[in-house]
Amino acid sequence: MKNNQYPSWRKTKSALAAMIAFVCALLVIAPLALVFFHLLREGAGAVSWSFFTELPKPVGVAGGGMANAIFGSFQLLGLAALAGVPAGVLGGVYLAEYGTVRSNWLLRFVADVLNGVPSIIWGVVVYGLVVLRFKSFSAYAGGLALGFIMIPLIMRTTEEVLLLVPTGYREASLALGISRWKTIVYVVMKTALKGIVTGILLALARVAGETAPLLFTAFGNRFWNHDLAEPIAALPLQIFSYAISPYDDWHRQAWAGALVLVVMIFLVNILVRVLTRERLARVL
Amino acid sequence: MPVVANPPTLAARSTIDRMAPASGVGDKIFKWLTLAMALAVVVLVFLVGWQLARGSSLAIQKFGFHFLTTSTWDPVAEQFGALPFIYGTAVSSLIALIIAVPLSIATALFLTELAPLWIRQPIISLIEMLAAIPSVILGLWGIFVMIPWLRDHPFPVLKRLFGWTPLFDGPIYGTSMLAGGIIIAIMILPIITSVSREILRSVPNLQREAAYALGATRWEVTRIAVLSYARKGLFGAVILGLGRALGETMAVTMVIGNTPQIRASLFAPGYTLASVIANEFTEATTDVYLQALFEIGLVLFGITILANLLAQLLLRTMGSTMPPRAVQ
Amino acid sequence: MTKLDQFSSKILGLVIAFGPAFAGATASAQMTMNGAGATFPYPIYSKWFDEYAKVDPSVRFNYQSIGSGGGQKQITAQTVDFGASDGPMSDENLAKAPGKILHIPTVAGADVVAYNLPGNPVFKLDADVIAGIFLGQIKKWNDPKIAGLNPGITFPDQEIVVVHRSDGSGTTYIWTDYLSKISAEWKQKVGTNTSVNWPTGLGGKGNEGVAGQVKQTPGALGYVELIYAIQNKMPYADVKNSAGKFVKPSLESITAAMATAQIPDDFRFSVTNAPGATSYPICGATWLLVYEQQKDPAKGKKLVEFLKWALTKGEDMAKDLDYAPLPNELRERVLKRVDEIKM
Numbered sequence: 001m002k003n004n005q006y007p008s009w010r011k012t013k014s015a016l017a018a019m020i021a022f023v024c025a026l027l028v029i030a031p032l033a034l035v036f037f038h039l040l041r042e043g044a045g046a047v048s049w050s051f052f053t054e055l056p057k058p059v060g061v062a063g064g065g066m067a068n069a070i071f072g073s074f075q076l077l078g079l080a081a082l083a084g085v086p087a088g089v090l091g092g093v094y095l096a097e098y099g100t101v102r103s104n105w106l107l108r109f110v111a112d113v114l115n116g117v118p119s120i121i122w123g124v125v126v127y128g129l130v131v132l133r134f135k136s137f138s139a140y141a142g143g144l145a146l147g148f149i150m151i152p153l154i155m156r157t158t159e160e161v162l163l164l165v166p167t168g169y170r171e172a173s174l175a176l177g178i179s180r181w182k183t184i185v186y187v188v189m190k191t192a193l194k195g196i197v198t199g200i201l202l203a204l205a206r207v208a209g210e211t212a213p214l215l216f217t218a219f220g221n222r223f224w225n226h227d228l229a230e231p232i233a234a235l236p237l238q239i240f241s242y243a244i245s246p247y248d249d250w251h252r253q254a255w256a257g258a259l260v261l262v263v264m265i266f267l268v269n270i271l272v273r274v275l276t277r278e279r280l281a282r283v284l
Numbered sequence: 285m286p287v288v289a290n291p292p293t294l295a296a297r298s299t300i301d302r303m304a305p306a307s308g309v310g311d312k313i314f315k316w317l318t319l320a321m322a323l324a325v326v327v328l329v330f331l332v333g334w335q336l337a338r339g340s341s342l343a344i345q346k347f348g349f350h351f352l353t354t355s356t357w358d359p360v361a362e363q364f365g366a367l368p369f370i371y372g373t374a375v376s377s378l379i380a381l382i383i384a385v386p387l388s389i390a391t392a393l394f395l396t397e398l399a400p401l402w403i404r405q406p407i408i409s410l411i412e413m414l415a416a417i418p419s420v421i422l423g424l425w426g427i428f429v430m431i432p433w434l435r436d437h438p439f440p441v442l443k444r445l446f447g448w449t450p451l452f453d454g455p456i457y458g459t460s461m462l463a464g465g466i467i468i469a470i471m472i473l474p475i476i477t478s479v480s481r482e483i484l485r486s487v488p489n490l491q492r493e494a495a496y497a498l499g500a501t502r503w504e505v506t507r508i509a510v511l512s513y514a515r516k517g518l519f520g521a522v523i524l525g526l527g528r529a530l531g532e533t534m535a536v537t538m539v540i541g542n543t544p545q546i547r548a549s550l551f552a553p554g555y556t557l558a559s560v561i562a563n564e565f566t567e568a569t570t571d572v573y574l575q576a577l578f579e580i581g582l583v584l585f586g587i588t589i590l591a592n593l594l595a596q597l598l599l600r601t602m603g604s605t606m607p608p609r610a611v612q
Numbered sequence: 613m614t615k616l617d618q619f620s621s622k623i624l625g626l627v628i629a630f631g632p633a634f635a636g637a638t639a640s641a642q643m644t645m646n647g648a649g650a651t652f653p654y655p656i657y658s659k660w661f662d663e664y665a666k667v668d669p670s671v672r673f674n675y676q677s678i679g680s681g682g683g684q685k686q687i688t689a690q691t692v693d694f695g696a697s698d699g700p701m702s703d704e705n706l707a708k709a710p711g712k713i714l715h716i717p718t719v720a721g722a723d724v725v726a727y728n729l730p731g732n733p734v735f736k737l738d739a740d741v742i743a744g745i746f747l748g749q750i751k752k753w754n755d756p757k758i759a760g761l762n763p764g765i766t767f768p769d770q771e772i773v774v775v776h777r778s779d780g781s782g783t784t785y786i787w788t789d790y791l792s793k794i795s796a797e798w799k800q801k802v803g804t805n806t807s808v809n810w811p812t813g814l815g816g817k818g819n820e821g822v823a824g825q826v827k828q829t830p831g832a833l834g835y836v837e838l839i840y841a842i843q844n845k846m847p848y849a850d851v852k853n854s855a856g857k858f859v860k861p862s863l864e865s866i867t868a869a870m871a872t873a874q875i876p877d878d879f880r881f882s883v884t885n886a887p888g889a890t891s892y893p894i895c896g897a898t899w900l901l902v903y904e905q906q907k908d909p910a911k912g913k914k915l916v917e918f919l920k921w922a923l924t925k926g927e928d929m930a931k932d933l934d935y936a937p938l939p940n941e942l943r944e945r946v947l948k949r950v951d952e953i954k955m
Binding site: 223 | 661
């Protein structure tokens, strides 16, 4: 056989394969570099103090900013956390502490499948549940849609982090006569707190960039939102409507908004990485 | 799999259960509370299905099965058929897979088998950063950077070379099915890469060692011992990427042209299930129109659930249950 | 950290997230009126809302330009306080609303043919050619029918990229109304509505989306409201009117068309293909849709005050953005109708 007779050819093939794989890896990273390059080039010029402090100006008038959209995004994230964190964390607790092998397999499976539901579907569902019922687009509806997306994410990360707590801790606590639930809350969860928080932060960073579910729940607002039962502006929504508009000034602001959004998300991711440096015993 | 110190195994759990019979009121309440929250995921799945079915009941009655096979989307005459969107979703996802799967799996192989150790973590971090970029921002880049570049450089070349085939026939607009496929590919690269990486890492070292012992080169070890062992899992990773591709909304809407038509040419604009909902939902003037859009949502929900079910089953056959990470 | 600390830090986080929202709600007793609908009048409406905020700081008008179809739907579903549309609501759609909806005309504008050609030539089109392009029969720029109308201009050998609306649009209503009047084939094949089954072309979302697409795509041609073409420095065509003259869309030609309109009592009318030598043939009015019986008296009062201001002071601003104000007699009638809004 050819392969056996020419061992150097096999070695060459191996080196070639490694090189091709390297090129592929570079191609995978390339879009990141390109997007960042353009974000910086187009957006950096448009980010200014007024961008962070002013409201959008009327159509065709230059200037203005996205202050309400940036703040609105934070408000929505707060509401989303309210909706998603309790269910996610407590659900993760059940999986880690109480669940049986069979029920856990099913629940994890369902959670992972739920993770794959397109975010726009959540928008449609919350539209039917909340917007139609109360006859108004609202920050509540937007927050709920984002919260729903967060629940399976937080559930799985919480479970994983709780499983990292050694059994010895639980046994020691129980041996001291502390009740089961207090053991879980005061010993196990406390130990895993950093991990739980980072899981929540990651989920928040993920939904901060979501646009589709907000299209028909939060709806958007050109002014400050004064009532959470009213429509509210959000950074990704504003970026979208500016991007598809014909006005050059709005395009520049869209780039600026995109840069701000990406920087915020990346900061959270870096924060998480710093917090979990010790925990990450992942072996490559 | 994360390296854990002493996770509560089944045996350990039964010890705990014996040591602390949950008799107190506090214990019972807490247990049921957490169970209720855990069941939330199951409830949510049914909630979504129920809402979508309820919102589309009239349309289902009116159009029946023909909804999936008709290609007219005419709000004036109130004739709605989902075929153009099913076609658009299918084709754009297929293009995305064709582009992304070889790149992702090659990259995953690179990161687990073939790369020197020092280069691995930086590349992994960069890929995670790519995953964190929101869809709308990639769409923004798509409109102002990718589409003009595609229109001026690769597309005319493709047209010159392959313009005689039906695939590359017709005028070049820029916004097109092909552009949609490319941008979806960029969005699913990270997830296929990271899940494939997990799969490859879970291949037992024994397999690799045995191959090395027989005198295989690095690439041969990868091909013989790792890839064939991980086949099912890798296929699961691909299906997971497919599930993500099917539901991708914002970036696609911004570059695909939003025209409900079925054309062979990849240069022609298209429309996906997710895009039509995003564009027309708030503007559906009649009940039937809105219900038809709900029904499109139901179809989308159905196919993504199927894809994800299949993917999760395949991934679990490898013996590892991957927590999804925020890399989605 | 004890459980108390854990909880209090979470509460602190929530306070930081919500505090400003609540503070805002209590600190200013500012009312928000929500409206949604047509993109056609969006430039003048956003100017009006901006100016009116200075006139009456106690109320803010939040308008989402999502297309006339959306405006009609949202006001029927009562998810907004007022809607806006440049296609009048049909009888059957009006019947679906829980109350009587009034059409309040505000200004008139024009659908112009904007395009993207090197050198930005201004050329002439007639009904025949426009219908041919939008039916997909005239495919290239250098088609003899286009060249025939424009003897001095050389057109490139390039495909015409037709751009239309992908959303429910009053601008589309005006456009298709015109095409149905001048082309029997169009009327039979496609018809008049806010959203139609287009024979050809790409879709853009809102007037903004169509303008954006045309601007980005060489060889594109689409219909947008006049001010969008002007603000984006896009060339637009002169169109032949029913009197046989080629007319440039402008404040004057729109006003001329409006002067010929026969306006029924419910204010739903069409002025496409208007008679008169100086009339631009593709004009339309745009309406605000409000309920005759307002649900909330406080909001209703603010709405009526705004409408009166818009129909008096606001009309003067319309000209700066090339929208034609309503003819005086019509304006009087509309103000009387606004008085009929009950709280």
